[in-house]
Amino acid sequence: MVVREKFQDELNELQTMLLELGDFADNALSKSLEALETKNIELALEIMEDDTKADLLYEEINDFAILLIAKQAPVAIDLRRIIVAIKIATDIERIADFAVNVAKSTIRIGNEEHVKPIENIKKMYQITSEMLEISLKAFGEEDVIMAKKVEDMDDEVDSLYGKTIRDLLEVNHQKPEYTSQITQLLFTCRYLERTADHVTNIAESVFYLVKGRHYDLNG
Numbered sequence: 618m619v620v621r622e623k624f625q626d627e628l629n630e631l632q633t634m635l636l637e638l639g640d641f642a643d644n645a646l647s648k649s650l651e652a653l654e655t656k657n658i659e660l661a662l663e664i665m666e667d668d669t670k671a672d673l674l675y676e677e678i679n680d681f682a683i684l685l686i687a688k689q690a691p692v693a694i695d696l697r698r699i700i701v702a703i704k705i706a707t708d709i710e711r712i713a714d715f716a717v718n719v720a721k722s723t724i725r726i727g728n729e730e731h732v733k734p735i736e737n738i739k740k741m742y743q744i745t746s747e748m749l750e751i752s753l754k755a756f757g758e759e760d761v762i763m764a765k766k767v768e769d770m771d772d773e774v775d776s777l778y779g780k781t782i783r784d785l786l787e788v789n790h791q792k793p794e795y796t797s798q799i800t801q802l803l804f805t806c807r808y809l810e811r812t813a814d815h816v817t818n819i820a821e822s823v824f825y826l827v828k829g830r831h832y833d834l835n836g
Contacts, residue, residue, distance in 0.1 A: 645716035
């Protein structure tokens with residue numbers, strides 16, 4: 618019984634590390650959007666410098682998860698918990714990378730006035746941030762009903778992505794002198810759309826954890 622309790626404590630520790638990585642990625646993405654909106658180059662540079670923290674935490678999670686498998690030889694649901702934690706950590710680490718990419722686009726745009734308000738881009742971030750919060754909570758509570766909510770939200774992001782891309786391409790046609798900035802804004806839209814895809818992957822991992830089979834929420 619004592620061994621089982623220790624293993625449960627270690628699983629809880631793994632989950633805590635994962636949630637910490639999730640908070641870091643969401644905070645980095647939030648700051649990257651703030652930097653883009655306010656043209657804050659210093660903040661963008663800070664996001665890039667801080668990315669090593671996400672990389673280190675990601676490595677710690679993987680090392681700890683592998684150690685648990687080697688040490689405890691878990692089966693069934695416990696093994697799925699560890700495998701899912703590794704997969705989710707990979708998705709979150711990619712989200713942190715996208716925050717860095719947005720920061721780089723901010724630096725490339727520099728102090729140039731935005732050719733078009735970035736309201737839709739901000740909405741894309743707000744939805745993806747909420748998606749991430751829901752999917753990680755669903756993981757912690759092993760709640761597939763909560764995880765399923767992410768599917769419709771991903772559709773919202775896709776819709777905003779399509780509309781924003783069309784709007785930016787139209788502006789580029791009218792104001793070709795802003796092509797460089799528009800290119801970076803198009804990249805930013807893509808980073809946020811891919812972020813939503815990775816969050817959807819997290820929701821799918823919750824389904825695998827609970828149901829023991831894979832479900833495609835991007836279909």
